[in-house]
Amino acid sequence: xxxxxxxxxxxxxxxxxxxxxxxxxxxxxxxxxxxxxxxxxxxxxxxxxxxxxxxxxxxxxxxxxxxxxxxxxxxxxxxxxxxxxxxxxxxxxxxxxxxxxxxxxxxxxxxxxxxxxxxxxxxxxxxxxxxxxxxxxxxxxxxxxxxxxxxxxxxxxxxxxxxxxxxxxxxxxxxxxxxxxxxxxxxxxxxxxxxxxxxxxxxxxxxxxxxxxxxxxxxxxxxxxxxxxxxxxxxxxxxxxxxxxxxxxxxxxxxxxxxxxxxxxxxxxxxxxxxxxxxxxxxxxxxxx
Numbered sequence: 399x400x401x402x403x404x405x406x407x408x409x410x411x412x413x414x415x416x417x418x419x420x421x422x423x424x425x426x427x428x429x430x431x432x433x434x435x436x437x438x439x440x441x442x443x444x445x446x447x448x449x450x451x452x453x454x455x456x457x458x459x460x461x462x463x464x465x466x467x468x469x470x471x472x473x474x475x476x477x478x479x480x481x482x483x484x485x486x487x488x489x490x491x492x493x494x495x496x497x498x499x500x501x502x503x504x505x506x507x508x509x510x511x512x513x514x515x516x517x518x519x520x521x522x523x524x525x526x527x528x529x530x531x532x533x534x535x536x537x538x539x540x541x542x543x544x545x546x547x548x549x550x551x552x553x554x555x556x557x558x559x560x561x562x563x564x565x566x567x568x569x570x571x572x573x574x575x576x577x578x579x580x581x582x583x584x585x586x587x588x589x590x591x592x593x594x595x596x597x598x599x600x601x602x603x604x605x606x607x608x609x610x611x612x613x614x615x616x617x618x619x620x621x622x623x624x625x626x627x628x629x630x631x632x633x634x635x636x637x638x639x640x641x642x643x644x645x646x647x648x649x650x651x652x653x654x655x656x657x658x659x660x661x662x663x664x665x666x667x668x669x670x671x672x673x674x675x676x677x678x679x680x681x682x683x684x685x686x687x
Contacts, residue, residue: 403437
């Protein structure tokens with residue numbers, strides 16, 4: 399089989415850029431373009447949509463990419479086995495995670511992991527903004543909730559539960575809601591979205607809510623709920639401890655939405671790296687419990 403253009407095509411598919419693919423392969427952009435054009439001519443099919451702003455895969459390109467990626471992964475694995483390289487975790491890992499979840503859950507586990515693997519170095523960037531992993535050079539990302547379709551690999555690490563809750567003081571003063579429609583009569587503590595998610599008759603349902611307070615910070619919203627300022631919907635790692643202490647009371651549990659996934663996401667070319675595999679396995683083991 400002639401592999402001309404395969405590596406170039408895969409890197410363009412993963413970076414959505416001829417320039418970035420050329421840098422990764424240490425060749426010229428023109429060379430990448432010529433190889434992929436020749437590959438398309440050989441296959442007699444268009445693999446990529448090209449515009450001045452972006453590059454994207456055609457339907458045929460998506461299918462071809464998956465097979466090509468598997469072939470390259472097999473070659474990379476064969477090289478590792480034959481040359482016996484990197485059999486133990488070592489080297490640098492650049493990861494990103496949501497701010498609060500990263501602070502409370504991920505970074506403490508990373509610290510424990512580093513204690514066991516002294517030859518691994520980690521740089522972490524916590525942000526609630528979704529970063530472009532390929533463009534910004536991240537090896538690993540922790541993401542919450544539903545994943546968008548992409549060429550990235552993903553492994554489920556665990557799950558989280560969103561709770562609707564309020565303080566006993568608030569409920570004593572304003573009463574407890576017994577239906578979703580009653581939320582319109584209450585002060586709702588808002589995050590970045592103006593709606594909350596529930597499960598009704600087995601289907602996801604969004605309810606638009608309103609209130610006089612809006613923060614893009616879960617810790618601030620939790621504090622507001624504890625001080626009786628309203629009802630809040632937040633993930634378990636913000637409120638579960640306070641619910642256990644009776645400082646917050648769960649509401650409308652019959653409409654609680656299904657648990658959301660917690661994911662490790664990484665580029666295809668990182669999936670066989672011992673350092674990434676070891677860290678992902680470590681996070682999976684401890685977050686699942």
